[in-house]
Amino acid sequence: MKLKELRTLSLVLCVLAIALAMGVAAYAQAPAAATPAAPPPSPVTAELAATAAKAPTTADLAKGDPGGTLTGTISDVPVGDPKVGLTVGDVANQVGQNKIAANFIWTLVTGYLVMFMQAGFAMVEAGLCRVKNANHTYMMNFMVYACGLFSYWLIGFAIQQGGSAGNGNLGGLQSLSVEHTTTILGKTWGLFGGTGFFLSGHTYDVGVMVLFLFEMVFMDTALTIVTGACAERWKFLAFCVSSSLMGALTYPLYANWAWGGGWLSQLGTNNQLGKGYCDFAGSGVVHAVGGITALAVTMIIGPRIGKFNKDGSSNAIIGHDVSAVLIGCFILAFGWFGFNPGSTLGASANGNLRIGTIAVDTMLAGCTGTFGALLYMWIKTGKCDYSMSGNGLLAGLVAITAPSGFVSTVGACIIGLVAGVLVCLSCAFIEKVMKVDDPVGAVSVHGTCGLWGVLSVGLLADGTSNYGGAWNGVTGSVTGLFYGDPSQLVAQLVGISTLIGFVFTFSFLLNLALEFFVGQRVSVETEIAGLDIPEMGQLGYPEFVVKPEPDVLLQAEKQYAVA
Amino acid sequence: MAANKSQGSYYTLFLVAATVLCAGIFFWSGGMGKLLFVVGAVGVIASLFGMLSIKSLEGKSALKSSPLAMKLMGAGCSALGWIITLVGMHLTPSVVGRGILALIGIGVSLFGIIVILPAAFNKNAVWKS
Numbered sequence: 001m002k003l004k005e006l007r008t009l010s011l012v013l014c015v016l017a018i019a020l021a022m023g024v025a026a027y028a029q030a031p032a033a034a035t036p037a038a039p040p041p042s043p044v045t046a047e048l049a050a051t052a053a054k055a056p057t058t059a060d061l062a063k064g065d066p067g068g069t070l071t072g073t074i075s076d077v078p079v080g081d082p083k084v085g086l087t088v089g090d091v092a093n094q095v096g097q098n099k100i101a102a103n104f105i106w107t108l109v110t111g112y113l114v115m116f117m118q119a120g121f122a123m124v125e126a127g128l129c130r131v132k133n134a135n136h137t138y139m140m141n142f143m144v145y146a147c148g149l150f151s152y153w154l155i156g157f158a159i160q161q162g163g164s165a166g167n168g169n170l171g172g173l174q175s176l177s178v179e180h181t182t183t184i185l186g187k188t189w190g191l192f193g194g195t196g197f198f199l200s201g202h203t204y205d206v207g208v209m210v211l212f213l214f215e216m217v218f219m220d221t222a223l224t225i226v227t228g229a230c231a232e233r234w235k236f237l238a239f240c241v242s243s244s245l246m247g248a249l250t251y252p253l254y255a256n257w258a259w260g261g262g263w264l265s266q267l268g269t270n271n272q273l274g275k276g277y278c279d280f281a282g283s284g285v286v287h288a289v290g291g292i293t294a295l296a297v298t299m300i301i302g303p304r305i306g307k308f309n310k311d312g313s314s315n316a317i318i319g320h321d322v323s324a325v326l327i328g329c330f331i332l333a334f335g336w337f338g339f340n341p342g343s344t345l346g347a348s349a350n351g352n353l354r355i356g357t358i359a360v361d362t363m364l365a366g367c368t369g370t371f372g373a374l375l376y377m378w379i380k381t382g383k384c385d386y387s388m389s390g391n392g393l394l395a396g397l398v399a400i401t402a403p404s405g406f407v408s409t410v411g412a413c414i415i416g417l418v419a420g421v422l423v424c425l426s427c428a429f430i431e432k433v434m435k436v437d438d439p440v441g442a443v444s445v446h447g448t449c450g451l452w453g454v455l456s457v458g459l460l461a462d463g464t465s466n467y468g469g470a471w472n473g474v475t476g477s478v479t480g481l482f483y484g485d486p487s488q489l490v491a492q493l494v495g496i497s498t499l500i501g502f503v504f505t506f507s508f509l510l511n512l513a514l515e516f517f518v519g520q521r522v523s524v525e526t527e528i529a530g531l532d533i534p535e536m537g538q539l540g541y542p543e544f545v546v547k548p549e550p551d552v553l554l555q556a557e558k559q560y561a562v563a
Numbered sequence: 564m565a566a567n568k569s570q571g572s573y574y575t576l577f578l579v580a581a582t583v584l585c586a587g588i589f590f591w592s593g594g595m596g597k598l599l600f601v602v603g604a605v606g607v608i609a610s611l612f613g614m615l616s617i618k619s620l621e622g623k624s625a626l627k628s629s630p631l632a633m634k635l636m637g638a639g640c641s642a643l644g645w646i647i648t649l650v651g652m653h654l655t656p657s658v659v660g661r662g663i664l665a666l667i668g669i670g671v672s673l674f675g676i677i678v679i680l681p682a683a684f685n686k687n688a689v690w691k692s
Contacts, residue, residue, distance in 0.1 A: 150578070154585040185653055197589035235621075237570045237614065241577060248581070271652055273661070295676070299684050302626050308690040434681045435688070487658045493665035494648055501645020501672040505638045508680075512634065517611040523622030526565045534565030560625055560689075 048074070048086050103169045103346030104206075106355075107214050110342025114217040117335030118145055118224060123328030124394075125228040126540075128319035128387060128440045130549075132530025133232045134540025140227040140239055147240055148220045148247035155197060156219060157212055160252035162193020164260045168468070169346030170210055175202035179261050187270045189263035192256050214342065218286050219251050221339075225290030228440035229298045230520075232317075233305075233527050236535045238520045242297065242511055250507055251289055257498070258285045264498065267491045268474035274488030276472035277495040278461070280358075281343035283402030283453025288499045291447025295436065296508040301520045303437030305527055306549075306556035314431050315552050317439065322386055329390040333366050336397045340404040350468035358404045362397065365404075365416030369396015372420020380424075388424055391441045395423035398446055399453040406461035406478045415456045419449045451496055456480075458489030528557045565621065573613040580606025625689050633683035640675025644668040 041049065056070040065071045077094045079086050122141035129137045148156075163179020166172065178194035196203045199212060223243050230239070257264040258279050268276035279285050308314050319325060340362045341355040373392020377385040396416030400407075403415060426444035430436050438444070463479035471478050479485040514520060521527075526534040533539060548554065584603025590596035644667075651664025685691070 151581070154582060155588065197585055200589070233625075236566055237574060240574055241614075244578070244581070267652075271661075272656075273652075273658070299680055302684065302688070303690065305625050308688070310691060312691075434677060435685050436681065486662070490658055490662040490665060493662060493669065494652065497645055497648035497665055497668045497672065500669065500676060501641055501643075501648065504672070504676060505642040505645070508638050508641075512638075516615070517618075518614045519618045519621060519624070521624040521626055522565065524625050525622055527625060531565075536566070556690075 044088050048088070048091070052086055099348045100169075100171050100207075102348040103352075104210050106347040107170065107210050107342060107345050110338035111210075111214040111217050113335050113338025114214075114221065114342065117217075117221060117332050117339070118142075120328045120331030120335060121221075121224045121228070123324040123331065124390065125231055125328075125440050125442075127321040127324030127328060128228075129231050130317065130530070131320040131541060131544060131546055132532060132539075134320065134532065135536045135538055136236070136531035136540075137227070137231045138540065139536055140231070140234070140236070141224055143240065144224045144227055144243050145220055147243040148223045149216055151244045151248035152216050152219050152252070153199065153212075154248065156248045156252040157199070157215065158194065158196035158252075159192045159249070160219075160255040160260045161211060161215060162195040162260070163190060163256075163262075164193065164211075167207075167211070167345060169344070169348075169350060169352065171207040173205070173207050173211060175205050175208060176211075179256075187266075189266060189270065190256065190261045191263065192253060193260055211345070214345065215255070218282055218339075219247055219255070221282075222251050222286045222290035222293075223247055225287065225442050225446045226294040226297055228442040229291075229294035229438045230301055231439045232531065233301055233521050234297075235518070235520060235522050236531075238514055238518045241518055242514055242520075245510060245514075246293060246507070250293060250503065250510065251285075253506075254289050254498070254503055255285050258495065264491075264495055265472045267494060268472050272487065273491035273494070274458075274485055275470075275474045275476065275478045275491075277491045278406065278457050278471060278478050278488070279402045279454060279495065280405035280457075281340045281401045283398060283400075283450045284495055284499055286450075287398045287401060287446040288450030288454065289503055291443050291445070291450050292499055292504045293507040293511075294438070295430075295443045295447055296504055297511050297520070298436050298438055298443065300508070300511050300515050303435065304439070305524070305560050306553035307437045308435060309552075312435065314435075315550075317553065319387065319439075325387060325390055329393050332394060333397060336362050336366070336401075339397075340401055343405065344467070351466040354405065354465055354467075357409075360409060361404045361407060361412035362400055364409055365396040365400030365412045365419070366393050367396070368413045368416035369393055369399070369420040369423075372396070372417045372422075373424055374420075376421050376424045387441070388427070391423050391427070391445050392420040394445045395419040395449040398449040399456065401450075402453040403457045403460060405467070406457060406465050406480075408462050408464070411456075411460040411462060415453065415460065418456075419452055422452055423449055451499065454492050454495050454499070455489075458492035461488065524560050528561060567617070567620075569617045570614070573610045573617070576606060576613065577610035580604075580610055627687040627689050627692075629684050629687050633686070634680065637675045637679035637683055640679055641672045642675075644670065644672030644675065647671055 051074045055073045055075040061070055077086060077090055080090050122138050125141060126134050126137040161176055165174050165177045176195055179190045180192050180194050181188045181190050223246055256262040258277055264277035266276055267273040306315060337359055341358045344352045344355055346352045347355060370389055370393040374384060374389045377388045396419045399415050399419035400412050423444045426448040427441045430438055430443055459480045459482055461478045461480035463477045463483045465477050469475060479488060481489045522531060580603050583599050584607060587596050587600025587603050648665045648668030651661055655661060
């Protein structure tokens with residue numbers, strides 16, 4: 001009885017539902033008599049509709065797409081209003097998003113490459129130090145990442161990029177809109193940024209995050225340069241505090257002036273000096289800042305025990321691992337493909353397709369840098385010096401970093417070759433004349449060759465690059481002295497003067513204050529024993545039998561121990 | 564005495580205080596901003612003095628005191644070169660003139676770094692004795 005009633009009820013409901021559906025369909029299909037006739041579709045809209053009609057269906061895709069011809073079609077373009085269907089506006093929006101997505105991916109991936117350079121630095125520096133300090137040197141290279149990153153997130157990024165809105169490659173970055181300025185003789189000059197603390201507030205933005213990651217790994221590269229020059233005697237606590245302050249203040253200030261809309265970048269608009277100070281990927285901002293700070297700190301902490309004799313002559317203190325040094329150099333050269341080409345901050349639009357040239361320039365300068373150093377040492381000493389060859393490679397790469405976006409391949413070869421020879425001369429000068437002990441040659445590789453890189457922009461920029469038609473707000477392409485613009489060279493000289501006049505002095509005074517409060521150098525006992533056990537509590541290679549030091553170093557250590 | 568617990572404690576204080584100080588700058592316009600700034604600054608200074616208090620426990624390093632005045636003179640000379648360059652940008656509109664002044668500035672800075680400072684640090688260098 002009940003079953004029969006249920007069946008009847010179901011039947012009635014089904015009939016009603018079908019009738020209702022047919023009625024709705026009929027209503028939907030009925031011409032809207034009251035509304036005016038829709039305008040005929042434009043040819044573009046009609047073409048979009050036709051293309052959409054030809055797009056593979058779900059059934060087609062369900063069969064698989066081994067050739068890749070069905071995946072990624074008009075069906076994948078998001079439709080803004082389903083009632084209207086796909087419009088030209090939808091397609092244009094997707095094109096814009098694709099451009100930014102390509103640039104985001106490019107910038108992030110190249111940033112990851114630069115981050116990997118930390119491993120290269122760690123291997124080079126530790127390999128060039130004695131085995132008794134291996135753990136300490138590796139740990140400094142490891143911890144500099146954390147020290148720098150944290151202080152850069154707190155304040156460094158805000159100082160550097162807080163006023164750098166307007167980068168079209170990453171979507172405008174309009175939230176980075178505060179640059180503190182000063183006015184001199186009626187002209188406004190940028191001093192430091194003011195937004196981006198903790199990446200909070202309006203800077204909680206997708207584009208800002210991409211920029212932060214990329215700029216942060218650059219900053220960390222600068223910091224890790226100092227650890228090499230001060231290796232084997234830098235107190236770990238002093239290193240931690242010094243690195244934190246450098247990531248918070250020293251590096252961001254100069255980076256703001258050059259890249260964040262600061263006064264160096266305004267030399268073109270305010271003083272008609274070329275396109276302002278130009279440093280494409282950071283020979284000055286990253287490497288010279290790191291190298292010059294390294295010089296300041298190295299002077300303060302003094303030479304290692306046994307490095308210099310009473311008469312001022314120096315002893316070679318040999319590193320413990322050739323393989324680590326040379327593999328580290330290769331890792332750095334690999335990472336440099338992120339450093340230089342990535343500095344376009346994009347692969348799409350605004351002349352960014354020059355990334356191929358930038359990458360090739362980078363390779364070539366590294367190649368000629370290696371030749372320059374190797375041949376110099378071979379001719380001078382009769383031997384093929386591994387450490388100077390490695391430093392030659394790095395010197396070429398450091399020098400091409402600033403001009404990589406503006407020079408031809410011939411220019412890159414010249415820049416690298418000069419850097420390769422220069423690094424050998426500089427190492428000798430710093431050790432023999434200045435009596436500064438730099439175990440890995442960091443001051444010469446990054447400081448001296450960084451300055452040469454900055455200068456070379458003013459000489460060899462060929463005026464063919466075109467990053468959106470202007471650089472630093474000045475229309476045209478960056479052109480050096482040899483290609484007709486002497487004013488660009490002057491802008492570069494101002495940058496160099498700022499590096500050695502301001503950055504050195506600032507770093508020197510900051511670290512002199514730390515010497516007073518913290519003490520930069522380990523005790524004599526710690527230094528003689530090696531820093532691994534006293535500072536880290538663990539040997540770098542606990543199962544190795546450590547060979548005694550050469551006689552000359554042993555004697556020096558005995559003298560210090562007695563004293 | 565090398566690395567020790569006190570060092571770790573004072574560095575922790577330094578990091579926490581620096582975070583508070585930066586939060587103070589971030590919230591500067593609000594009521595809490597200035598308070599956070601002051602608390603952070605006091606914390607940073609306290610951590611530095613804490614490090615100073617344990618500095619003598621760590622033993623003697625292979626450094627002899629060198630003349631501070633000479634060091635400051637070297638740093639001052641380096642800064643002076645930069646100022647010469649900056650002033651030069653406003654003294655003359657000539658590209659050549661600005662270039663020459665920038666070169667003079669660089670030379671003065673280099674004199675401070677390459678000549679005065681090494682002389683200061685090497686005057687009483689341990690390796691000489």
